Amino acid sequence: MGDVSLSTKHGRALSLVFTGAAVAMALTAWWYYAQQRAEIEEATIRQLTSVSDAKVQQIANWRRERLGDGRVVAASPAARNAERILSGKQVGDRDRAVILDLLSALSAEFGYTNGILVDVNGNIRLRLNSDTSDSDHLMEFVRAATGASRVILSDLYRDVRNQRSLMALIVPLHSLGAFVLDIDGSRFLFPYLQSWPTPSSSAETLLVRREGDTALVLNDVRNRPGTAMLMRRSLKDLAVPTDEQLKAGWLRRGTDYRGVQVLSSLRSVPDSSWAVVAKIDSEEVKAPIRKRWWEMMSLVLLIGIANVSGIALIWRSRQFHEHEKRDEWARMIANETPAYLWMSTATEENSFINKPLAKFLGKPQQRLSGQWATDLHPDDVAGARDKFHTCQERQCDYLDEFRLRRHDGEYRWVLNQGSPRFVNGKFAGYSGSVLDITERKHAEELLRHANSRLEKQLKDRTRAEKEIQALNARLINAQEEERARIARELHDDLSQGIATLSLGISNLKRAIPPGCTSALAQSGRLQERVVQLSENVRRLSHQLHPAALEYSGLAAALQAYCSEFEALTGIRVCLQTSGSFERVSKEAALCLYRIAQEALQNVVKHAAVREAVVALERSGGFLSLTIEDKGVGMTPEARENFVGLGLVSIKERTRLVNGTMELRSAPNEGTTLRIRVPEPAGALMNRAEA
Numbered sequence: 001m002g003d004v005s006l007s008t009k010h011g012r013a014l015s016l017v018f019t020g021a022a023v024a025m026a027l028t029a030w031w032y033y034a035q036q037r038a039e040i041e042e043a044t045i046r047q048l049t050s051v052s053d054a055k056v057q058q059i060a061n062w063r064r065e066r067l068g069d070g071r072v073v074a075a076s077p078a079a080r081n082a083e084r085i086l087s088g089k090q091v092g093d094r095d096r097a098v099i100l101d102l103l104s105a106l107s108a109e110f111g112y113t114n115g116i117l118v119d120v121n122g123n124i125r126l127r128l129n130s131d132t133s134d135s136d137h138l139m140e141f142v143r144a145a146t147g148a149s150r151v152i153l154s155d156l157y158r159d160v161r162n163q164r165s166l167m168a169l170i171v172p173l174h175s176l177g178a179f180v181l182d183i184d185g186s187r188f189l190f191p192y193l194q195s196w197p198t199p200s201s202s203a204e205t206l207l208v209r210r211e212g213d214t215a216l217v218l219n220d221v222r223n224r225p226g227t228a229m230l231m232r233r234s235l236k237d238l239a240v241p242t243d244e245q246l247k248a249g250w251l252r253r254g255t256d257y258r259g260v261q262v263l264s265s266l267r268s269v270p271d272s273s274w275a276v277v278a279k280i281d282s283e284e285v286k287a288p289i290r291k292r293w294w295e296m297m298s299l300v301l302l303i304g305i306a307n308v309s310g311i312a313l314i315w316r317s318r319q320f321h322e323h324e325k326r327d328e329w330a331r332m333i334a335n336e337t338p339a340y341l342w343m344s345t346a347t348e349e350n351s352f353i354n355k356p357l358a359k360f361l362g363k364p365q366q367r368l369s370g371q372w373a374t375d376l377h378p379d380d381v382a383g384a385r386d387k388f389h390t391c392q393e394r395q396c397d398y399l400d401e402f403r404l405r406r407h408d409g410e411y412r413w414v415l416n417q418g419s420p421r422f423v424n425g426k427f428a429g430y431s432g433s434v435l436d437i438t439e440r441k442h443a444e445e446l447l448r449h450a451n452s453r454l455e456k457q458l459k460d461r462t463r464a465e466k467e468i469q470a471l472n473a474r475l476i477n478a479q480e481e482e483r484a485r486i487a488r489e490l491h492d493d494l495s496q497g498i499a500t501l502s503l504g505i506s507n508l509k510r511a512i513p514p515g516c517t518s519a520l521a522q523s524g525r526l527q528e529r530v531v532q533l534s535e536n537v538r539r540l541s542h543q544l545h546p547a548a549l550e551y552s553g554l555a556a557a558l559q560a561y562c563s564e565f566e567a568l569t570g571i572r573v574c575l576q577t578s579g580s581f582e583r584v585s586k587e588a589a590l591c592l593y594r595i596a597q598e599a600l601q602n603v604v605k606h607a608a609v610r611e612a613v614v615a616l617e618r619s620g621g622f623l624s625l626t627i628e629d630k631g632v633g634m635t636p637e638a639r640e641n642f643v644g645l646g647l648v649s650i651k652e653r654t655r656l657v658n659g660t661m662e663l664r665s666a667p668n669e670g671t672t673l674r675i676r677v678p679e680p681a682g683a684l685m686n687r688a689e690a
Contacts, residue, residue, distance in 0.1 A: 025300045029293065036289040041263070044285045048265035049249055051197065052278040055205055056267045058192045063153055063272065066183070069110060070151030070171045073179055078102040079171075085126065086119050086176035096126060103128040103181075111188045112169070112181045118142050119177040137168070138180060145170035145178045155209070155273060156185055156218050158229045165190075165218065165228045186228070190219045193276075202262075202281035209273050210235070218274070223258060233257055241266060246275055253282075340434035344418070346427050349373075349388065357434060362407025377403035377411050384416075395420050395427045401437070413441040502530045554589040555581045555616060558596055562614060569604050572611045579618030588677050591657045592616070592625045598646045599627040599673050607631025607671065625675040634665040650675075 073079065081095040103115030107128060117126035122139030137157060145152045154168040165185035172178045183189070193205040204222040208215045214232040221227055241250040246268035256262045256279060264279035331352070340357035344350050350368040358366050361375055373381050380402035391398040398418040403411040418432025509523040552560075555577050562573040596614060603612050609631040617624040647663070650673070654661045659677035 026297075029297060029300060033289060033293045037286065040285055040289060044263055044280060045251060045265070047198070048263060048278045048280065049251070051203075051205065052249060052265040052267045052276050054197075055193060055276045055278065056269050059189070059207075059272075059274070059276065060270050062189065062192065063269075066153050066169050067151050069106065069181070070153075070169050070179075073102065073106070073171045073181075074151060074173075076102060079173060079179075082117050082126075082179065083173050083176055085117065086173060099126055100128060103179075106181060111184075113166075113184045113187070114182040116180045116182075117177065118180055120146060120175060125177070141168050141170045141180055142172075142178045145172040146175055148172070156189075156229065185219065190228075193219050200280060200284065202284045204279065206277040206279070208275050208277055210275070217257070221257065231257060243268070340436075341432070342418075342434065343429065343431050344392075345429040346392075349385075351429070360406060360434075361404075375405045377405070379403075391418075392430070398430060398432065404434070412436055413438045498530060498533055502527060505530060553581050554584050554592060557589075557593055558614065558616060561593070561597065562600075565600055571600075571604065571609065573600065574611070574613045576613065576615040578616070581616070581618055584618075584623065585680055588623055588657055588679070591653050591659070591677065592623060592675065595625060595650050595653055595673075595675055596627065598650055602646050603627070603629050603631065609670075621679050623677045623679065625677075626672065628670065628672045630670040633667045633669050633671055634663075635667060 078099050078101075081098045084095060085099070099117060103112075106112050106115060113129070115128040116124055116138070118138050118141075119125055120142060122142060124138070137154075141152075141154060144154075149172060151172070152170045154170065156165050156167045158164075159166045167183045167185060167189075169181040169183060170178050171181070190207075193207055196203045196205070202222075206221060207218040209218055210216075211232075213235050215235055216229060217227065217231045217233070219228050221231065224231065238254070239252070241252075246266060247270075248267075250266045252264045252266065254262070254264075256264070261282040262279045263282060263285060264277055266275055266277050268275045331354075335355040337354065338356055339354075340360060341354040342350055342357060343352040350372040353361075353363070353366050353368060355366065358364070373385055376384055384400055384402045387400050388398060397420065398416075400416050401413065402416065404414045406412050413436070415435040415437045416432065417435075418430035421428045421431050505523055505527045509520065509527065512519045512523060514520075559575055562575045565571070566573050600612065600614075603609065607629045609629045612627065612629045615624075615626040615628070617626075651661055654675055654677070657677050659675055662674040662676075663671070664674075665671040
């Protein structure tokens with residue numbers, strides 16, 4: 001034990017030495033890296049400043065040379081020939097030839113793309129090349145030059161027609177006009193910007209001009225060809241140098257047009273609105289030192305790996321002892337708990353069971369390994385082992401139910417569940433528990449039987465309700481058929497007999513001598529009684545089966561009934577219709593007509609009002625009937641339970657045509673009945689007839 005302790009102390013001391021050495025090496029490497037990076041950045045800044053100064057000097061010299069070209073042209077004999085042409089004097093071919101020779105010499109010697117003689121009104125009087133000039137700026141150039149009375153070098157502009165970056169040298173000819181010499185920036189100016197004194201993969205020089213809140217790039221950039229005078233960059237979010245800083249040279253660290261970190265030097269070009277930007281990627285600047293940095297860090301890493309390996313060996317030794325103590329402590333707790341606990345390793349199916357589970361199984365040992373399946377019910381062995389092995393392969397949570405033999409031989413239903421254990425990220429087996437669920441299984445079985453009985457009772461009740469509904473439909477259909485038959489009998493037989501009797505009494509009345517006043521009076525009373533009887537029979541026939549419903553339609557039949565109802569009861573009925581009621585199905589029309597009859601009879605019996613409203617509407621594929629009164633209303637109990645045969649009849653008739661019924665009522669607030677019937681209606685009634 002003393003040797004182990006001594007070895008541990010030596011290992012700790014060695015690890016401390018290794019750690020100190022690694023830290024020292026890391027600090028040294030970092031200091032060296034910081035020093036080298038600072039030196040390289042300073043050298044790069046000096047190079048950028050030197051390049052920007054050189055480019056600015058080249059461009060300034062080039063501008064002075066162009067202005068010198070202009071002064072030479074102004075002093076040349078060809079200028080006198082040009083003045084004669086512009087003044088409108090007699091001009092010969094020799095004058096034109098002299099001017100063209102001068103322009104050709106300038107183009108061949110100095111690379112001017114075109115030469116133009118322009119009068120003060122912007123008219124081209126003579127041109128060297130006919131297809132290379134942008135005439136849109138000529139008037140502006142001539143006015144600027146003649147107004148200043150000196151040679152002017154214009155700023156760069158975009159030739160939209162030829163997609164070029166141009167500028168012009170304007171040589172004024174007193175107030176008569178000017179020579180305009182076109183300069184192609186890509187041939188005559190930009191080559192100064194494209195060179196770099198040392199090999200570089202990212203360094204480049206830009207010529208920019210500030211326009212408001214943006215900086216316009218005048219030349220093609222290295223990484224985006226064809227962007228001359230097209231690419232702009234906003235200056236709102238950037239630190240913008242002052243004119244004094246640009247003249248002296250201004251250093252900037254930030255991102256360029258690609259969003260890449262760069263070092264850049266800015267310097268203005270004298271006597272112009274231009275500025276030169278010399279820049280290089282920060283990554284290229286850091287690249288030389290990065291290699292040395294990685295070499296030193298590799299050495300530090302090797303020392304660190306050796307240090308970590310030594311520490312790991314010491315830690316593993318301590319962890320091994322700690323693990324043994326922890327396992328023994330966990331086993332003691334597991335044996336003291338009354339729950340049934342088990343544990344498996346990554347290779348064994350059951351490496352440990354606690355004492356309560358061993359007592360439950362009647363096992364003397366606390367280790368079952370692969371023999372645990374021998375205590376399962378024979379019908380459950382295959383499924384239980386397959387599920388355990390599947391979960392073990394997937395290293396996921398395990399949950400299963402099966403029958404387990406108790407020490408007395410009785411098989412008990414148990415719930416076996418386990419959670420995967422991981423040691424240092426590696427699967428180490430399962431820790432689980434067994435729960436006796438036999439009583440729960442018995443309760444579930446009883447519940448299943450009870451549910452089966454309830455389901456059967458529900459099916460029987462549903463079938464009985466369907467039979468009752470079908471019987472109700474047949475009864476209503478039979479009632480309507482019987483009403484129609486009685487109505488026909490009353491109309492065809494009884495009404496005809498009464499009419500014949502009325503005619504006979506009328507004939508008898510004419511046959512009585514005028515002197516028999518008593519007989520004449522008696523016959524008149526008989527005739528009036530027969531007429532009244534005929535009217536009663538007609539009304540009864542109409543109530544039993546309204547002929548207007550078949551021949552005039554639903555709206556006309558309801559209008560006739562409302563008028564008759566008002567005449568008989570004295571209750572005013574206002575009928576409101578909306579929509580067309582042609583080709584309404586016979587079932588829907590008869591249903592709504594009967595419901596209106598029943599509802600108005602309820603108004604007479606219960607509402608105690610002198611007025612009611614009946615609204616009939618057809619829209620959106622539905623027929624709607626609303627009967628409303630402002631009477632005494634109904635109690636909530638009567639409204640919910642449909643007290644009275646009238647409401648029951650209305651509800652049943654609505655159901656037979658697949659409609660919906662809505663009843664709103666409250667004491668002393670009236671009653672509103674709303675029926676909605678879909679079209680086509682009557683399908684349920686037709687099935688009942690079948």
